[in-house]
Amino acid sequence: MKILITAGPTREAIDPVRYIGNRSSGKMGAALAQAGLRGGHTVSVIAGPIAVALPEGIERIDVESAAQMHAAVMQAFPAHDLLIMAAAVADYRPVRRSSEKLTRRGRILIECEATEDIVAAASAAKRGDQRTVGFSLESGRDLDRAVEKLGRKGLDMIVYNSTQAMDSATVEAVLLWPDGRQEPLPCRSKVDFADILLKRAGALFGKTAG
Numbered sequence: 001m002k003i004l005i006t007a008g009p010t011r012e013a014i015d016p017v018r019y020i021g022n023r024s025s026g027k028m029g030a031a032l033a034q035a036g037l038r039g040g041h042t043v044s045v046i047a048g049p050i051a052v053a054l055p056e057g058i059e060r061i062d063v064e065s066a067a068q069m070h071a072a073v074m075q076a077f078p079a080h081d082l083l084i085m086a087a088a089v090a091d092y093r094p095v096r097r098s099s100e101k102l103t104r105r106g107r108i109l110i111e112c113e114a115t116e117d118i119v120a121a122a123s124a125a126k127r128g129d130q131r132t133v134g135f136s137l138e139s140g141r142d143l144d145r146a147v148e149k150l151g152r153k154g155l156d157m158i159v160y161n162s163t164q165a166m167d168s169a170t171v172e173a174v175l176l177w178p179d180g181r182q183e184p185l186p187c188r189s190k191v192d193f194a195d196i197l198l199k200r201a202g203a204l205f206g207k208t209a210g
Contacts, residue, residue, distance in 0.1 A: 001202065003044070003080060004046070004073070005044070006069060007028070007054070008026035009048045011090070013065070014098065016100070029086045035198045045058050046061045046073060069087065070118045070121065089115060089116075131157075131205065133156060133157045135158065136149050136150075137161055137163055138160065156177075157201065159174075160174040172187040
């Protein structure tokens with residue numbers, strides 16, 4: 001397969017030095033890229049500002065903002081079979097970006113707007129021979145929210161996981177499919193989890209991945 005993976009956070013600029021972002025390290029995306037290479041697949045990674053090394057042998061596209069990641073995904077996905085949206089894209093960005101560094105002057109208000117829903121856009125544009133997998137990062141064990149995202153975004157599979165997985169070497173997750181199936185996966189390393197996820201993703205095509 002040709003696999004497209006997104007990894008890490010995005011940064012939404014407030015001014016030339018400050019931004020809205022999150023604690024995503026890119027460890028999940030890196031583990032998925034390694035799993036893809038181990039399975040003999042062609043792997044491309046669209047990476048936000050990540051804190052981990054990506055494996056050699058992949059095509060790497062570096063981006064910073066959600067808008068840049070959206071553009072990169074929409075351009076690259078047509079040449080791939082599978083999109084795994086592992087990036088933790090910022091949900092909001094400032095409506096206005098200051099061209100100069102803001103000075104300290106007491107309280108400021110930052111008006112924000114929603115960023116692009118990248119995986120939903122990719123799912124809406126996918127061909128019949130393509131598949132999309134998303135993540136639902138939640139602060140509570142809210143599987144109903146993950147199920148809602150699965151349908152609303154037109155995904156072929158979604159991974160529910162807790163915010164505790166951010167910047168961690170391990171992950172506890174539940175895989176969910178549109179037909180109602182659920183597969184709980186107890187806590188394990190992201191490396192081991194990535195191998196499982198790639199196998200389940202391969203099954204979406206009627207075959208195993210590696």
